[in-house]
Amino acid sequence: GVQVVMGNCEQSLTQGDSDCGCGFDEGSTCSKLSVEWFGYTNKNLSTKNRQWMRTLPKSLTVAVAERRFLVVHSCVSSLNKFIFSSSQDEDKLSELKSLEDGLDGLIAGHCGIPFGEVISNLLWLNAGVVGMPANDGTQDGWYMTINQLDDRIQVCWHRLSYPASDTRQKMLVAGLSNGYADTLVDGLWPSDSILPDEERRIRGKTLSVKTIVF
Numbered sequence: 001g002v003q004v005v006m007g008n009c010e011q012s013l014t015q016g017d018s019d020c021g022c023g024f025d026e027g028s029t030c031s032k033l034s035v036e037w038f039g040y041t042n043k044n045l046s047t048k049n050r051q052w053m054r055t056l057p058k059s060l061t062v063a064v065a066e067r068r069f070l071v072v073h074s075c076v077s078s079l080n081k082f083i084f085s086s087s088q089d090e091d092k093l094s095e096l097k098s099l100e101d102g103l104d105g106l107i108a109g110h111c112g113i114p115f116g117e118v119i120s121n122l123l124w125l126n127a128g129v130v131g132m133p134a135n136d137g138t139q140d141g142w143y144m145t146i147n148q149l150d151d152r153i154q155v156c157w158h159r160l161s162y163p164a165s166d167t168r169q170k171m172l173v174a175g176l177s178n179g180y181a182d183t184l185v186d187g188l189w190p191s192d193s194i195l196p197d198e199e200r201r202i203r204g205k206t207l208s209v210k211t212i213v214f
Contacts, residue, residue: 006056007073007110008080009038012047014054016152023080025031029191036178065148067214069123074110082110085115088199096122104214108142113199114142114157116212119137121214123155130160132180133187135199136207139164140187149213157209 008021020038024031050064058079060071063064074081075095083092096119105123113135114128128134130144147154164184171181179190192200 003060003062003071004056005060005071005073006053006058006079008126009041010053010056011079012038013042014050022078023078024081024194030131030193033178033180033190037176037180040174045183052096061103062107065151065153068102069105069151070099070103071107073167074108076106080110082111082194083124084111084196084199085117085126086196089119091149092124093119093122095122102103106111108191111194113207113210114144116144116155116157116209118212118214123212125155125212128209133183133189134196134207135188135189135192135203137204138206139185142209153214155212155214157211161183 001126008023011017012021013144019031020034022030022034022087026032037130046159057070059076062069063073070076073079075083077095079116083095088197099106099122105125107125107127109129112129112132113127114126116123116125118124125144125146127144130143132141134142138159139163143154143160144157168181168184171177171184183189188204192203195203
């Protein structure tokens with residue numbers, strides 16, 4: 001019963017693309033590092049799972065306590081646009097205004113660092129990443145929950161701890177040794193080339209995401 005939306009990697013893997021489609025600048029460190037992990041995934045992904053990925057929708061609509069949200073991988077207009085907490089409100093508002101009437105906001109991801117904010121009475125929610133730290137110097141992944149609170153909703157972000165050292169070792173054994181394995185234990189991304197100045201400034205500082213009641 002778990003619902004899933006298509007992201008840029010699923011799209012690339014099902015279209016036979018040569019790269020992950022993450023939106024990295026050509027020649028950037030992130031782009032170069034992606035060659036290894038995307039190649040590994042493309043080589044080891046089963047035909048069954050590849051076929052399943054091909055069936056995934058690019059968006060879903062969910063409702064909680066009469067609040068309705070569009071769920072996407074990145075934003076409405078793109079599967080791979082990087083939107084961070086420090087990104088301009090104009091950029092976020094442009095995406096939010098493109099939502100269908102009756103929707104209260106957007107649930108997205110892609111940028112790797114969780115955040116949430118209210119813009120012109122619409123919500124932008126980034127759930128974070130379950131399987132990779134948020135570049136804050138901890139080993140934790142992140143997830144987000146939405147619960148009914150009387151006639152409103154409460155949005156909370158949670159840390160997820162798991163045996164990061166064991167996972168790192170499994171990655172190294174598999175030949176994935178270009179930096180992301182170390183990220184799991186030191187909590188720092190191997191490159192910050194995609195980050196805006198503000199997110200680059202807080203690299204290695206323990207992240208805290210405030211609860212939103214809406």
